[in-house]
Amino acid sequence: MITxxxxxxxxxxxxxxxxxxxxxxxxxxxxxxxxxxxxKGIHVNPLDAGNVSYxxxxxxxxxxxxxxxxxxxxxxGDMYGRVKIYNAGFAIFTITSxxxxxxxxxxxxxxxxxxxxxxxxxxxxxxxxANSAAIITDAFSAxxxxxxxxxxxxxxxxxxxxGLVLGGVxxxxxxxxxxxxxxxxxxxxxxxxxxSLHDTGVRRPAKIDWWGNxxxxxxxxxxxAAITYGIQPYGGHTMGWTNPWVxxxxxxxxxxxxxxxxxxxxxxxxxxxxxxxxNIGFTSGNAANLLASVARGGLQFMLIIWLQGxxxxxxxxxxxxxxxxxxxxxxxxTIGFLAAGPLAGYLSDKFGPRLFASGxxxxxxxxxxxxLLLPGDFNYAVFATLIFINGLGGGLFAAPNxxxxxxxxxxxxxxxxxxxxxxxxxxxxxxxxxVFFSLMVAGLADSLPGTLSSGLIGQGVPAGTADTIAQLPxxxxxxxxxxxxxxxxxxxxxxxxxxxxxxxxxNLTGLQFFPRLIAEPFHDGLVIVFWMxxxxxxxxxxxxxxxxxxxxxxxxxxxxFVAHEAEIKSELSDAQALxxxxxxxxxxxxxxx
Numbered sequence: 069m070i071t072x073x074x075x076x077x078x079x080x081x082x083x084x085x086x087x088x089x090x091x092x093x094x095x096x097x098x099x100x101x102x103x104x105x106x107x108k109g110i111h112v113n114p115l116d117a118g119n120v121s122y123x124x125x126x127x128x129x130x131x132x133x134x135x136x137x138x139x140x141x142x143x144x145g146d147m148y149g150r151v152k153i154y155n156a157g158f159a160i161f162t163i164t165s166x167x168x169x170x171x172x173x174x175x176x177x178x179x180x181x182x183x184x185x186x187x188x189x190x191x192x193x194x195x196x197x198a199n200s201a202a203i204i205t206d207a208f209s210a211x212x213x214x215x216x217x218x219x220x221x222x223x224x225x226x227x228x229x230x231g232l233v234l235g236g237v238x239x240x241x242x243x244x245x246x247x248x249x250x251x252x253x254x255x256x257x258x259x260x261x262x263x264s265l266h267d268t269g270v271r272r273p274a275k276i277d278w279w280g281n282x283x284x285x286x287x288x289x290x291x292x293a294a295i296t297y298g299i300q301p302y303g304g305h306t307m308g309w310t311n312p313w314v315x316x317x318x319x320x321x322x323x324x325x326x327x328x329x330x331x332x333x334x335x336x337x338x339x340x341x342x343x344x345x346x347n348i349g350f351t352s353g354n355a356a357n358l359l360a361s362v363a364r365g366g367l368q369f370m371l372i373i374w375l376q377g378x379x380x381x382x383x384x385x386x387x388x389x390x391x392x393x394x395x396x397x398x399x400x401x402t403i404g405f406l407a408a409g410p411l412a413g414y415l416s417d418k419f420g421p422r423l424f425a426s427g428x429x430x431x432x433x434x435x436x437x438x439x440l441l442l443p444g445d446f447n448y449a450v451f452a453t454l455i456f457i458n459g460l461g462g463g464l465f466a467a468p469n470x471x472x473x474x475x476x477x478x479x480x481x482x483x484x485x486x487x488x489x490x491x492x493x494x495x496x497x498x499x500x501x502x503v504f505f506s507l508m509v510a511g512l513a514d515s516l517p518g519t520l521s522s523g524l525i526g527q528g529v530p531a532g533t534a535d536t537i538a539q540l541p542x543x544x545x546x547x548x549x550x551x552x553x554x555x556x557x558x559x560x561x562x563x564x565x566x567x568x569x570x571x572x573x574x575n576l577t578g579l580q581f582f583p584r585l586i587a588e589p590f591h592d593g594l595v596i597v598f599w600m601x602x603x604x605x606x607x608x609x610x611x612x613x614x615x616x617x618x619x620x621x622x623x624x625x626x627x628x629f630v631a632h633e634a635e636i637k638s639e640l641s642d643a644q645a646l647x648x649x650x651x652x653x654x655x656x657x658x659x660x661x
Contacts, residue, residue, distance in 0.1 A: 085200035092193035093227030098235035105239035110178030133190035135494035142198035142487020157195020162254030164189035169247035202482040236392030280339035283328035290321030295502035301541035349476040359608035361496025366504035404459020413467035421468030426612035428465030433605035444587035511593025512542040
C-alpha cells in the first residue's frame with residue numbers, strides 16, 4: 069500500500085480521481101445520446117405529450133441532482149474526510165449502475181425506474197465530483213497543481229463528449245450496455261480508492277448546518293426544475309414560462325436561496341462560508357466558470373440538433389443512425405479539450421493561470437463567431453476546425469480557472485470550494501438547456517409555422533392538416549431531431565401518408581425534405597444562440613482577468629495563508645487557534661512531493 073509520503077502517492081490520487089471524474093461525467097451525456105434506444109427498449113414513445121416529462125427528467129435529472137448536492141458533499145468532505153466521501157461515491161455509483169441495467173419494467177414504470185435510480189447514481193457522481201479537485205489540491209504542491217488539475221478537469225469535460233460517442237456505439241448493440249460499461253471500471257475504481265487513497269488535508273469536526281443545507285437544496289432544485297418545465301409547452305404557448313408552477317418555482321426558489329444566504333451569515337458553522345466570495349479570485353473565477361459552462365453546454369446541444377436534424381440527413385444518413393454519427397463528428401472538439409487541458413495546466417504553473425483562463429474563453433468566442441457564419445449545409449472540414457478550436461479554448465480555460473479557484477481558499481475549505489465550483493459548472497449545464505432551447509424555440513416560432521405549412525401543402529397534404537401540424541410547438545420538432553426520429557413521419561402518421569401519392573409520401577419522409585425545410589428557420593434561432601454564447605464567453609474572459617497580481621509559484625501558498633489566516637483561526641478550535649502559525653500554514657502547502 070502506498071502511503072501519503074510515498075513519492076508516487078500524488079500520481080495515484082490523480083489517476084483514481086481522474087477515473088472517477090471521467091465516469092461521472094460520461095454518464096451525464098451517455099444517456100443523452102442513447103435516449104432513442106432506451107425508450108424503444110422500454111417501449112415508450114418519448115414524443116407523446118404525456119411522456120415529455122420522462123424525456124426531460126431522463127435528460128436533466130442527473131445534472132440537476134449533481135448541481136444541488138456537490139456543495140453539501142464537498143463540505144461534508146471537509147468535515148469528515150474528502151477521501152471517505154469520495155470512496156463512498158464510487159461505491160454508490162457502481163452499485164446503481166448494476167441496478168439501472170436490470171430495469172424489469174416496460175412503459176412508464178420502466179421510465180420511472182431509470183429516472184429514480186439515475187437520481188441515486190447522481191448522488192454518487194456528486195460525491196466524486198465534489199471532492200476530486202480537493203483531493204488533488206491536497207496531494208500536489210503549488211508548483212505542480214495546475215498540471216494535475218488540468219488532467220483531472222479536462223478528463224471531466226472530455227467525458228461529456230466521450231459519452232456521446234460511447235453511448236451511440238453501445239446503444240446500437242443493447243441499451244442496457246450503457247450501464248454495463250460502468251460496472252467493471254466502477255468496481256476497479258472503488259477497490260483501488262479504498263486501498264490507496266488517504267486524507268492529507270486539514271480536518272475539523274463540526275455540526276451539520278441543516279437549515280443551510282435544506283434551503284440550498286430546496287431553492288436550487290426549485291429553480292432548476294422550473295427551468296426544466298419551462299421548456300415544455302403550456303396553455304397554447306410554445307413554452308411554459310407562463311405556467312404558474314414554473315413561475316412559482318423560479319420566484320420561490322430564488323427567495324429560498326436568498327434565505328440560504330441570510331442563514332449562512334447567522335450560523336456558527338455554515339455549510340458554505342459566504343465570506344469566501346469576498347475574495348475576488350474565488351468570485352470571478354466561479355462566475356467565469358458558470359458563463360463558460362452555459363456557453364459550452366448550449367453549444368453541445370445546438371450542434372447535436374444541427375447535425376442530427378439537418379446536416380447528417382442531407383448527407384445520406386438515416387435518422388436512426390444520426391445519434392451515433394453526431395457523436396463521431398463531434399470528436400474534434402474532444403481532441404481539442406484533451407490536447408489543450410493538461411498543456412494549459414502545465415504552462416499555467418510556470419507563467420501564471422490568469423491569462424490562460426481569459427485567453428481560453430476568447431478562443432471559444434472566436435470559434436462561436438466562425439460557427440455563426442457557417443451555412444446550414446456546411447463544409448465538414450471547416451466545421452471540424454471550428455469545433456476543434458472551441459475545444460482548445462475550453463481546455464485552455466478549464467485547468468487554470470480551477471487552479472485559481474482552489475488556490476484562493478484556505479486548505480480546510482477546499483472541499484466546500486470544490487463543491488461550489490462543481491455547482492456552478494453543473495448548474496450551468498442545466499441552465500444552458502433551458503436558456504438555449506428557449507432562445508432556439510423563440511427563433512423558430514416566428515418562421516417555422518409558415519415554412520412548414522407551405523411545404524406540406526406543396527406536397528399534397530390537406531391545408532387543414534398542414535396548418536394544424538404547423539401550429540404544434542417547435543420544441544416537438546427539436547426533440548424529434550434530437551432523438552433521431554423522422555419528424556415528418558411522426559407528425560403526419562401513417563393515415564395521412566397513406567392517402568398521399570406514393571412519390572409525395574416518399575419525398576415527405578425522405579432525407580431531404582425536412583432538413584431543407586427547417587434549415588433557414590433553424591439558422592434564425594442559431595444566430596440568437598451563438599450571439600448569446602459569444603457574449604457569455606467574452607464576459608467570462610473579462611472576469612477571468614479580475615485576479616490578484618501574479619506571485620511566484622513558491623510563494624502562492626504563503627500568500628493564501630496570509631489572506632485567510634484570520635478566517636482560519638476564527639473557525640478552528642481555541643487550541644488550534646493558539647498554535648504557531650507554521651502549524652496552520654503547513655497543510656496549505658499540500659502533501660510533500
